Amino acid sequence: MKVVFSLLCICFPLVASGNYSVVDFGADPNGETDSTQSFLKAWASACSSVTPATISVPPGKFLIKKAVFRGPCSNTAITIEMNGTLIAPSDYRELGGSGNWLLFVKVSGLSINGGTLDGQGANFWACEKNCPAAARSITFNYAMDVVINGLTSINSKNSHIVINGCENVTVQQVTVVAPDQSPNTDGIHVQMSSGVTITNTSIRTGDDCISIGPGATNLWIQSIECGPGHGISIGSLGKDLVEEGVKNVTVKDVVFTGTQNGFRIKSWARPSNGFAKQVLFQDAIMKNVRYPIIIDQNYCPNTKGCPSQSSGVKINQVTYRNIQGTSTTKVAMKFDCSVSNPCKDIKLEDVGLTYRENPAQLTCVNTDGITGLALTSSCS
Numbered sequence: 201m202k203v204v205f206s207l208l209c210i211c212f213p214l215v216a217s218g219n220y221s222v223v224d225f226g227a228d229p230n231g232e233t234d235s236t237q238s239f240l241k242a243w244a245s246a247c248s249s250v251t252p253a254t255i256s257v258p259p260g261k262f263l264i265k266k267a268v269f270r271g272p273c274s275n276t277a278i279t280i281e282m283n284g285t286l287i288a289p290s291d292y293r294e295l296g297g298s299g300n301w302l303l304f305v306k307v308s309g310l311s312i313n314g315g316t317l318d319g320q321g322a323n324f325w326a327c328e329k330n331c332p333a334a335a336r337s338i339t340f341n342y343a344m345d346v347v348i349n350g351l352t353s354i355n356s357k358n359s360h361i362v363i364n365g366c367e368n369v370t371v372q373q374v375t376v377v378a379p380d381q382s383p384n385t386d387g388i389h390v391q392m393s394s395g396v397t398i399t400n401t402s403i404r405t406g407d408d409c410i411s412i413g414p415g416a417t418n419l420w421i422q423s424i425e426c427g428p429g430h431g432i433s434i435g436s437l438g439k440d441l442v443e444e445g446v447k448n449v450t451v452k453d454v455v456f457t458g459t460q461n462g463f464r465i466k467s468w469a470r471p472s473n474g475f476a477k478q479v480l481f482q483d484a485i486m487k488n489v490r491y492p493i494i495i496d497q498n499y500c501p502n503t504k505g506c507p508s509q510s511s512g513v514k515i516n517q518v519t520y521r522n523i524q525g526t527s528t529t530k531v532a533m534k535f536d537c538s539v540s541n542p543c544k545d546i547k548l549e550d551v552g553l554t555y556r557e558n559p560a561q562l563t564c565v566n567t568d569g570i571t572g573l574a575l576t577s578s579c580s
């Protein structure tokens with residue numbers, strides 16, 4: 201009787217509250233003890249709970265080596281309340297070349313509130329030879345109804361946050377920070393996903409602030425600070441012959457500061473059935489941006505693997521509305537489209553970009569007409 205009683209005392213309160221603290225599973229906030237198994241056990245408990253569950257991560261630093269948080273779960277309301285920092289191993293070999301540090305798979309109804317992810321990327325960025333696959337800091341594969349709120353991600357080895365094959369994901373009040381020279385550290389990458397919303401987010405990184413890959417549809421991006429970084433990019437598209445298209449993307453209220461690009465659409469100069477259509481870029485301020493508006497359909501790094509040198513990607517219905525500021529190159533608007541698939545229905549409305557206090561220039565190649573051109577610009 202005594203044994204049963206004490207078991208109830210230990211187990212019942214945990215289950216009843218639905219609140220699993222990683223510390224109760226042995227996680228140690230000293231930044232040095234490997235806490236991976238404790239986090240996985242907390243996840244297993246929360247995931248098997250038939251009622252809503254909370255995993256709490258108290259203040260402190262938790263070393264996590266590599267963790268896959270797998271669904272589907274027995275409930276659709278798991279909250280990870282993070283007040284602490286998760287630290288990746290600085291020795292990238294410890295991640296075993298898997299390409300992911302923290303990976304969520306097939307989870308439905310997950311919220312992550314607060315917290316910091318420290319990818320400790322510096323050693324990996326310096327790796328020159330025999331480097332394993334670069335690890336993204338946090339990836340969501342085939343997840344649904346996810347909210348990422350108030351998360352900070354610093355110094356990822358590869359992309360910071362990746363949303364792949366998901367539906368209905370909200371990213372808000374997120375902060376991404378990595379040095380401007382850190383290679384391939386995209387801030388947020390979205391592909392093969394529908395209904396993703398990214399708002400109130402600040403990104404300073406070495407690669408794209410936000411990159412949008414094949415199969416991104418119904419994407420809403422608003423109130424973003426970007427820079428340093430490579431801007432907000434749709435692409436690279438059309439690497440594959442058969443590829444999902446990008447459709448219905450709205451990007452609003454963005455301030456770009458010292459970025460390489462502002463709004464970019466980029467595709468490989470290769471055959472493909474890919475496309476990008478119904479894209480709206482609205483209300484942006486460019487502060488010393490090298491290429492504020494650019495469509496480049498001739499992407500072919502090292503001029504390898506692009507036999508016909510012509511992109512099959514169809515770019516259609518792209519509007520640039522109320523975009524003001526300064527460019528650091530004379531040609532601030534560059535439309536370099538595909539000879540076999542000219543860009544169609546490109547609109548420039550109230551675009552006022554300057555280069556050294558003069559109106560910036562525009563070039564167009566293979567466009568089926570651009571409407572709304574300022575009188576001072578012409579397509580050459």
Ligand SMILES: *[C@@H]1O[C@H](CO)[C@@H](O)[C@H](O)[C@H]1NC(C)=O
Nearest residue numbers: 217219220221254256258281
């Ligand atoms: C969960 O437990 C932690 C630690 O006891 C506490 O700080 C936190 O507020 C609790 N969260 C919820 C949602 O009950």
Ligand SMILES: *[C@@H]1O[C@H](CO)[C@@H](O)[C@H](O)[C@H]1NC(C)=O
Nearest residue numbers: 256257258259281282283314
């Ligand atoms: C985390 O912070 C929130 C708000 O700052 C607080 O309500 C919560 O109790 C904290 N949780 C833990 C586990 O420290």
Ligand SMILES: *[C@@H]1O[C@H](CO)[C@@H](O)[C@H](O)[C@H]1NC(C)=O
Nearest residue numbers: 309310344345346347368369
């Ligand atoms: C999207 O996910 C949120 C958060 O889980 C949920 O509240 C909302 O109902 C979902 N929306 C749809 C259309 O399923």
Ligand SMILES: *[C@@H]1O[C@H](CO)[C@@H](O)[C@H](O)[C@H]1NC(C)=O
Nearest residue numbers: 372373398399400422423453
């Ligand atoms: C950004 O956050 C502020 C303050 O929380 C809020 O008022 C505003 O609606 C948010 N903007 C967007 C686009 O979500």
Ligand SMILES: *[C@@H]1O[C@H](CO)[C@@H](O)[C@H](O)[C@H]1NC(C)=O
Nearest residue numbers: 395417418419420448449450
């Ligand atoms: C486009 O996407 C937005 C969400 O970003 C959605 O509200 C809207 O209904 C979509 N429009 C169409 C035509 O699907």
